[in-house]
Amino acid sequence: MNHDQIIQDTRDWVVKAVIGLNLCPFAKAVHVNERIRYVVSDATDPEALLKDLARELLALNRADPEDVDTTLVIHPGVLTDFLDFNDFLDAADALVEELKLDGILQIADFHPGYQFGDSEPDDVANYTNRSPYPTLHLLREESISRAVESMPDTASIYENNLATLDKLGHEGWQALGLKA
Numbered sequence: 001m002n003h004d005q006i007i008q009d010t011r012d013w014v015v016k017a018v019i020g021l022n023l024c025p026f027a028k029a030v031h032v033n034e035r036i037r038y039v040v041s042d043a044t045d046p047e048a049l050l051k052d053l054a055r056e057l058l059a060l061n062r063a064d065p066e067d068v069d070t071t072l073v074i075h076p077g078v079l080t081d082f083l084d085f086n087d088f089l090d091a092a093d094a095l096v097e098e099l100k101l102d103g104i105l106q107i108a109d110f111h112p113g114y115q116f117g118d119s120e121p122d123d124v125a126n127y128t129n130r131s132p133y134p135t136l137h138l139l140r141e142e143s144i145s146r147a148v149e150s151m152p153d154t155a156s157i158y159e160n161n162l163a164t165l166d167k168l169g170h171e172g173w174q175a176l177g178l179k180a
Helices: 003-019 027-032 046-062 082-098 124-129 141-150 156-175
Strands: 036-040 070-074 105-110 135-140
Touching: 003 027, 003 036, 003 070, 036 046, 046 070, 046 082, 046 105, 046 135, 082 105, 105 141, 124 156, 135 141
Parallel strands: 036 070
Antiparallel strands: 070 135, 105 135
């Protein structure tokens, strides 16, 4: 696994899709201020990924938010099947509780095969959560609260994302030149 390439592919996705399409209006500030930690896990099974995830949750909790506000744990060697990945999320959330970080940190999920339960696999709306590799996004709840307070209508983010992707279409997404 070429960690540098995996991180570059993920950064490109953050810059071109997440920030460029404004899928997450809170991402630009942490990117510009270089407070996103990118970590590639070499895990090849869910148990090893849980160990890496525990290490990164604890590291983020200890880190100064001015240095590291959020972490992307990219794991290209495990949970490449979206349904397996989706099933793993319960174990990831249980780990947050086990480490007594519930209410402090939370996990958002992104996957190249992401599919909302009520959508077709090729529905362009799924791209709101499609990343180049399976990725667990570790977030500080305090940062989320601050971001939500700064934006009057956070409920509109999802609807705006759907409208953006609907207008962009598959061809527009492909034109972003992201790793598929």
